[in-house]
Amino acid sequence: MLHVEGGLVGGMIYLDNAETTRVDPEVVEVMRLYMLEKYGVPIGEFGSTMEEESSEVLEGAREVIARRINAGPGEIVFTSGGTESNALAIKGVAHSKRHEGTKVVASKIEHLSVLDTLRGLGQGGFDTLLLDVDGEGFVDLEGVRRSVDGARLVSVQHANQEIGTLQDLKAIGEVCEEKDVLFHCDAVQSFTKEPIDVEKMGIHLLSVSSHLIHGPKGVGALFVRKGVHPEPLLLGDDREFGLRAGTPNIPGIAGFAKAVDLVNAETVERMRGLRDQAIDLLLEIEDSKLNGPRGERRLCNNVNVTFRYVEGEAVLMHADLEGLVINTGSACYSERLEVSHVIRAIGGTHEEAHGSIRLSPSKWTTGGEIVSASEILDRVVEKLRKVSPLARARRVST
Amino acid sequence: MSFSMARRFGYTDLVIEHFRNPRNIGEMEDADVTAKVGSVACGDLIKLYVKIDDDTKKIEDISFESYGCAANIATSSMMTELVKGKTIEEARRVTYKTIAEALGGLPKVKVHCSVLSRQSLDAAFMKWEARKGLREVDERFVRRILRGVLDPIEGVDIISAKMVEGIRVADGKIEIQLSLEEGTELAKDIEEDIKDAFEGIPLALDVQHRKGTSTG
Numbered sequence: 001m002l003h004v005e006g007g008l009v010g011g012m013i014y015l016d017n018a019e020t021t022r023v024d025p026e027v028v029e030v031m032r033l034y035m036l037e038k039y040g041v042p043i044g045e046f047g048s049t050m051e052e053e054s055s056e057v058l059e060g061a062r063e064v065i066a067r068r069i070n071a072g073p074g075e076i077v078f079t080s081g082g083t084e085s086n087a088l089a090i091k092g093v094a095h096s097k098r099h100e101g102t103k104v105v106a107s108k109i110e111h112l113s114v115l116d117t118l119r120g121l122g123q124g125g126f127d128t129l130l131l132d133v134d135g136e137g138f139v140d141l142e143g144v145r146r147s148v149d150g151a152r153l154v155s156v157q158h159a160n161q162e163i164g165t166l167q168d169l170k171a172i173g174e175v176c177e178e179k180d181v182l183f184h185c186d187a188v189q190s191f192t193k194e195p196i197d198v199e200k201m202g203i204h205l206l207s208v209s210s211h212l213i214h215g216p217k218g219v220g221a222l223f224v225r226k227g228v229h230p231e232p233l234l235l236g237d238d239r240e241f242g243l244r245a246g247t248p249n250i251p252g253i254a255g256f257a258k259a260v261d262l263v264n265a266e267t268v269e270r271m272r273g274l275r276d277q278a279i280d281l282l283l284e285i286e287d288s289k290l291n292g293p294r295g296e297r298r299l300c301n302n303v304n305v306t307f308r309y310v311e312g313e314a315v316l317m318h319a320d321l322e323g324l325v326i327n328t329g330s331a332c333y334s335e336r337l338e339v340s341h342v343i344r345a346i347g348g349t350h351e352e353a354h355g356s357i358r359l360s361p362s363k364w365t366t367g368g369e370i371v372s373a374s375e376i377l378d379r380v381v382e383k384l385r386k387v388s389p390l391a392r393a394r395r396v397s398t
Numbered sequence: 399m400s401f402s403m404a405r406r407f408g409y410t411d412l413v414i415e416h417f418r419n420p421r422n423i424g425e426m427e428d429a430d431v432t433a434k435v436g437s438v439a440c441g442d443l444i445k446l447y448v449k450i451d452d453d454t455k456k457i458e459d460i461s462f463e464s465y466g467c468a469a470n471i472a473t474s475s476m477m478t479e480l481v482k483g484k485t486i487e488e489a490r491r492v493t494y495k496t497i498a499e500a501l502g503g504l505p506k507v508k509v510h511c512s513v514l515s516r517q518s519l520d521a522a523f524m525k526w527e528a529r530k531g532l533r534e535v536d537e538r539f540v541r542r543i544l545r546g547v548l549d550p551i552e553g554v555d556i557i558s559a560k561m562v563e564g565i566r567v568a569d570g571k572i573e574i575q576l577s578l579e580e581g582t583e584l585a586k587d588i589e590e591d592i593k594d595a596f597e598g599i600p601l602a603l604d605v606q607h608r609k610g611t612s613t614g
Contacts, residue, residue: 309465310465311441311442311465311466311467311470312441313441313467313468314417314466314467314468314470314471317407317414317417317467317468318418320407321414321418330441330467331440331441331553332441332442332466332467332469332470333467335507337507337553339441349439350438350439350440350441350550350587351438351439351441354438354441386424387420387423387424387463387464387471388463388464388465389425389434389443389445389463389464389465390438390443390465392425392463
């Protein structure tokens with residue numbers, strides 16, 4: 001058995017749960033069962049005992065996911081994760097509605113799996129439009145109203161992956177209904193952590209994922225409202241209501257459902273407390289700034305702070321060497337060497353984007369770990385500022 | 399710590415060692431020449447301080463300040479170690495490859511950090527020679543200094559990015575014509591970086607942009 005104490009695994013303080021999470025041992029137990037014993041897959045209506053066992057867990061999981069968002073089990077399509085769900089929703093709807101119109105709209109701060117999909121559609125002759133956000137990352141509703149005329153699909157996320165902004169989905173849903181446009185929401189970051197009601201919010205498609213809630217990687221789902229028919233990406237059989245061919249990942253799906261069951265109001269409240277503690281401690285560091293909103297309009301486990309005069313990869317690297325795992329919007333840390341598009345979209349300078357640091361606690365994070373993390377960051381930022389010409393220029397001018 | 403430090407983040411132990419304990423770091427108040435290359439917008443900036451003996455042209459002392467990633471800090475640290483005590487002529491033979499090799503190699507995406515640290519050295523030498531009257535401040539000089547100014551969008555120097563449309567040096571004045579639209583964030587950032595790059599050169603500097611094309 002792995003030794004676990006708080007969120008500490010292998011001596012590291014892990015505060016990168018918006019990137020991925022450690023799988024809950026209870027989830028692993030469920031998955032073991034469906035890998036080692038009940039390893040069949042559903043085939044047809046009259047299956048063997050093993051097929052029926054797998055069919056049962058698959059349909060049960062559909063219900064678990066559906067209940068969380070007030071959908072019907074017949075509206076849940078399992079996928080390989082958030083990226084595939086986003087692609088199926090956006091590409092699928094765009095292509096199926098092509099004869100009606102080619103306009104597709106998304107916000108500027110969407111996950112790259114949405115933005116790159118839109119870029120691909122643009123290259124394929126679609127008319128794509130990106131919506132501005134304000135200084136805290138909120139989509140301007142009037143802007144949505146003005147720009148969605150004639151669009152087939154609007155894609156706006158629930159919680160932002162970097163700065164935790166929670167969009168007002170109900171308000172966006174109302175505009176979409178008024179303009180008769182399908183509304184897709186990427187809820188990968190917020191699923192189970194913040195309330196979602198696809199009925200009340202007027203959502204037609206919603207992407208969710210397993211690995212950010214202590215479930216396995218490689219599993220996700222797309223809610224597809226009855227009557228909406230995206231074109232499938234994968235063909236070969238009629239599984240998942242004809243929307244996603246391929247042998248279903250039964251152990252993954254069983255683990256996903258278990259992970260959903262394990263998230264409750266108490267774990268969410270805990271994360272909220274840790275978030276606010278971290279924000280307060282980090283803002284005590286000189287020349288720091290919170291990115292994104294505070295309070296109820298911020299995802300329960302997102303903290304994002306910019307430390308001026310220092311570059312994020314260097315902060316990350318020092319922190320890592322001290323046993324703290326975090327993330328940054330700095331270009332130097334990204335594979336493409338591109339600076340955070342989110343910080344730039346909320347009006348941040350390049351320097352503010354390079355110096356942005358994200359901490360995302362989990363249900364296992366302790367208050368002590370948050371204190372240690374802020375102490376490490378305080379030290380690291382001070383060390384880097386000592387050698388930064390920008391910090392010196394500021395000292396001289398003040 | 400129990401885990402291996404080898405190749406973390408794709409860096410060698412030596413890169414990490416120089417990153418954690420950079421040599422020759424900090425401001426030097428009595429430097430003979432300074433050079434600032436890179437840009438805040440790129441997240442990659444080096445300020446170099448050098449003391450050079452007038453007669454022997456030996457690098458008596460060298461230090462740097464950094465705003466940048468681990469590779470930026472480590473390559474600058476190694477570069478200063480490699481050239482300290484050498485003459486300008488000897489130091490010029492230290493290439494960006496020499497620096498990267500001395501660190502046991504760099505991840506492909508970080509090789510530009512080595513290039514930038516080498517560029518800071520080149521800029522410092524050129525500026526020192528210009529100030530000592532050993533080098534004429536001409537168009538070629540200006541062009542080479544501009545190699546240390548980066549385009550934050552492409553991540554390459556502004557000469558390679560074809561942002562420089564014209565250079566004129568006459569009557570104690572350096573004129574640089576850029577292809578950027580006046581008043582934009584990019585134009586302001588780059589003008590600021592150019593001014594920093596020419597700091598210490600006793601000529602007036604005039605950076606011009608294209609007049610705005612947008613209406614209102």
